[in-house]
Amino acid sequence: MNRIIKFIVLDILKNKIVLVYTIILSILSWSVFSLEDNSTKGLLTLLNVILLTVPLVSVVFSTIYIYNSSEFIELLLSQPIKRSKIWWSLFFGLTLSLLLSFFIGTGIPILFYAPSDVGIMMLLVGFFITTVFVSIAFLSSILTRDKAKGIGIAIMLWLFFALLFDGLILFLLFQLSEYPIEKMMVGVTAFNPIDLARILILLHLDVSAMMGYTGAIFKDFFGTSFGIFVAFFILFLWVIIPFWISLLKFNRKDL
Amino acid sequence: MIEINNISKSFGKLKVLNNVNLSCKKGECIALIGPNGCGKTTLIKSILGMVIPTEGTIKFKEEYISKNYEYRQHIGYMPQIGRYPDNMTIGQILEMIKEIRRSDVQLDEDLLHQFKLKDLFNKRMSTLSGGTTQKVSATLAFLFNPDVLILDEPTAGLDPLASEILKEKIISEKQKGKLILITSHLLSELDDLITQIIFMQEGVVQFHKTIEDLKSSTGEEKISKAIANILKGRNNE
Numbered sequence: 001m002n003r004i005i006k007f008i009v010l011d012i013l014k015n016k017i018v019l020v021y022t023i024i025l026s027i028l029s030w031s032v033f034s035l036e037d038n039s040t041k042g043l044l045t046l047l048n049v050i051l052l053t054v055p056l057v058s059v060v061f062s063t064i065y066i067y068n069s070s071e072f073i074e075l076l077l078s079q080p081i082k083r084s085k086i087w088w089s090l091f092f093g094l095t096l097s098l099l100l101s102f103f104i105g106t107g108i109p110i111l112f113y114a115p116s117d118v119g120i121m122m123l124l125v126g127f128f129i130t131t132v133f134v135s136i137a138f139l140s141s142i143l144t145r146d147k148a149k150g151i152g153i154a155i156m157l158w159l160f161f162a163l164l165f166d167g168l169i170l171f172l173l174f175q176l177s178e179y180p181i182e183k184m185m186v187g188v189t190a191f192n193p194i195d196l197a198r199i200l201i202l203l204h205l206d207v208s209a210m211m212g213y214t215g216a217i218f219k220d221f222f223g224t225s226f227g228i229f230v231a232f233f234i235l236f237l238w239v240i241i242p243f244w245i246s247l248l249k250f251n252r253k254d255l
Numbered sequence: 256m257i258e259i260n261n262i263s264k265s266f267g268k269l270k271v272l273n274n275v276n277l278s279c280k281k282g283e284c285i286a287l288i289g290p291n292g293c294g295k296t297t298l299i300k301s302i303l304g305m306v307i308p309t310e311g312t313i314k315f316k317e318e319y320i321s322k323n324y325e326y327r328q329h330i331g332y333m334p335q336i337g338r339y340p341d342n343m344t345i346g347q348i349l350e351m352i353k354e355i356r357r358s359d360v361q362l363d364e365d366l367l368h369q370f371k372l373k374d375l376f377n378k379r380m381s382t383l384s385g386g387t388t389q390k391v392s393a394t395l396a397f398l399f400n401p402d403v404l405i406l407d408e409p410t411a412g413l414d415p416l417a418s419e420i421l422k423e424k425i426i427s428e429k430q431k432g433k434l435i436l437i438t439s440h441l442l443s444e445l446d447d448l449i450t451q452i453i454f455m456q457e458g459v460v461q462f463h464k465t466i467e468d469l470k471s472s473t474g475e476e477k478i479s480k481a482i483a484n485i486l487k488g489r490n491n492e
Binding site: 011075078080082083253 | 342
């Protein structure tokens with residue numbers, strides 16, 4: 001592990017917010033599993049909680065942290081350190097610490113109560129969602145110098161992916177209900193990492209039977225190992241692309 | 256040592272640097288002067304790679320600096336306003352930079368001792384006064400014994416005692432044959448330090464002269480008067 005990442009991780013772990021985040025996640029997870037009598041129901045409840053809180057905390061905390069690191073970045077830039085290395089270290093530092101707190105808060109209870117395929121997949125999905133939203137935070141904080149604007153963009157993006165996107169999809173579904181758009185819907189989900197994550201888990205929880213015809217089409221695609229592979233690949237792209245754009249911008253930025 | 260070729264930089268519509276050409280060699284002590292907002296800091300930051308010029312190239316020790324970063328180990332930079340992570344202490348900042356660079360050069364801790372920073376090691380950066388922050392910046396700039404020192408308004412905000420210490424230090428480094436680049440508004444302070452003057456105005460280098468040249472061409476003994484003389488001459492034209 002390089003030395004800059006070490007400094008960043010130590011600095012974040014000293015931060016009380018990450019500690020509180022870990023504790024809240026762990027209270028949620030342990031209580032959900034001990035309230036429900038079977039672990040599948042527990043996972044389902046937990047899924048909804050995770051898909052709302054994890055992206056929000058990841059994106060907002062990371063954006064604020066990046067803005068607050070501007071002095072740190074400036075200090076390092078006058079030293080013989082490659083620009084992209086500073087940005088990468090910041091990304092790894094943030095991702096590692098948030099992944100760690102997700103693992104401690106949610107991962108351990110999942111492994112304890114539901115050490116099944118779905119449990120493991122849920123853990124993976126949680127890791128991916130965390131990383132995707134850290135990556136989105138990097139993009140939103142490089143877009144503007146204004147901290148308030150940057151955090152605003154981050155929250156808007158979260159709101160869009162967590163709530164608005166589903167509304168739009170529902171609207172589309174109703175408007176175009178006369179047409180056979182079920183197959184297209186599979187493609188549309190690729191544009192929202194949260195939906196992608198949700199569908200991946202739901203289809204492995206055997207509740208997809210309640211989702212009607214669209215559910216069957218989804219099951220046909222995401223139920224296969226090829227579908228799972230594609231879904232994770234798309235999540236991976238969601239990590240790479242926003243960060244890559246921000247890296248290009250950071251390399252040309254004047255400080 | 257530093258070759259600047261046709262550098263231009265615009266921030267939006269504002270042209271901050273306009274076709275700047277400069278060449279600085281070893282052993283020189285150069286004052287970069289000019290009114291506020293004439294592009295001094297932008298020029299310095301371009302040399303450090305913190306600002307990326309719109310046009311032109313910069314060479315450091317015969318190598319282009321774009322896409323390069325290792326050359327910065329030969330530069331000690333003291334910013335005009337040092338900004339440091341708020342929640343770190345002076346000690347932690349110094350330790351961190353030392354650890355990240357992990358360089359094997361003999362550390363130069365003269366300023367650390369003379370400014371008595373050791374007593375303040377546990378103070379957080381956010382609680383420091385402007386002057387103390389400047390002391391930390393100066394210490395960091397000289398710490399790794401760099402070949403080139405770039406000091407942006409080094410004495411602004413320092414008390415007379417500290418600024419005298421810093422001046423002594425600059426003179427002793429100059430005698431070791433290092434290249435020193437200073438920006439300052441206090442011309443009287445520079446009298447016994449510098450060998451050359453670069454005067455900038457609105458992003459353009461007006462002249463780059465040695466002190467002897469300047470003094471003989473204007474017939475003045477003091478740098479400040481010589482500069483004033485030149486400016487008056489220009490205004491009359």
